[in-house]
Amino acid sequence: MDDRLWERIEPLLPVIPRKPHHPGRKRLDDRKVLCGILFVLYTGIPWEFLPQELGYGSGMTCWRRLRDWHAAGVWQRLHETLLAELNAAEALDWSRAVIDGSHVRALKGGPKTGPSPVDRARTGSKHHLITEAHGIPLAVTLTGANRNDVTQLMALIEAIPPVRGRRGRPRRRPDTLYADRGYDHDKYRKLVRDKGITPFIARRGVEHGSGLGVHRWVVEQSFALLHWFRRLRIRWEIRDDIHEAFLSLACSIICWRRLAKLSLC
Incomplete structure (x- = not known):
């Protein structure tokens, strides 16, 4: 270490x-x-x-x-500490945030699992992630695989901690939010706007090529980094708090790598 x-x-x-x-x-x-x-x-x-x-x-x-x-609360405080250092180094881009979900199998079942609609109804969980414009994780949540992505939209926004590191009030809200068709619902667009965030969410029934992928690809990169940790590729833990602990710790390590890279530049 x-x-x-x-x-x-x-x-x-x-x-x-x-x-x-x-x-x-x-x-x-x-x-x-x-x-x-x-x-x-x-x-x-x-x-x-x-x-x-x-x-x-x-x-x-x-x-x-x-x-x-x-x-x-050690891992949450560690994540907030590293986000504050990144913010102080002007490495966080609050102009936009990106949100998405990713399925993982849960071979032993347990809380926050459910039949996966993309894996022949096998038991699974879903990681929900929100990142800033460069793909640095801001918050992550865990649900059953059968939970719709849009149900975690507001929960993820609320899970963003107050990020210090710069003069003034701690930052908690990005200026804009990018999401795919899984979050297409006018009710949630209004809720996002009520938070002072401008939503850019792809609409169902519209041909691909909206141009939002230019900004949304960073969250896929972050999922690749998150699932690079082999313990997170498949959920082996029956207890959801243990898997959430691994998720939070992995997000902190991703933030640390970005911070360490900045210090070498």
Whole structure:
């Protein structure tokens, strides 16, 4: 793990004091456990097969730590921290945002799963993502595969955190929003306008070639980066909060890579 990334994560982790009278076994170092979590995220390996000889601890230890840190809001705060740094570096383009959804199989079922309309009704989930103009993830949500994309339109806009990093009030809203035909509904166009955002949504029944793809392709690129993490290509977790923790952590890593690239320029 990059030392600079760890410097941003460490202050966000909750401090667990040892009991003076019954200390028990010494708690495994947080950085080593996080490396184990990242190993699972990158490779998709089952928790029980996590190689302990690498010093990551047991898969159960990493699983519990991921659960607890997600419940404590660590990954969300990390994502907001990195977005603020990107905003301060003028790397976020708020002139437009792009939204889309992507199906993944959920082989073990669980909450936020459903029959997939594009996978012969097999059980699946859907990742919903909103990015800024360059494809940097602003927010991500998880639903069942049978949920229509448009139902998550307002939820994703509301999920954009207040992004600091520049003088003035934190930024939460893009100027415009681009989406495909799956979001074509006049009711939602009005709701988007009520938020002060101008919607550019392709209409059903109109021939392809609207020109919106010139701007919308960045969200497909972001999904490719998100699903580059093998643990996110298929949902193996029955618990939805564990899969959401991986999603949030992956978005933070994508933001970190963009920030690290800027620092090298």
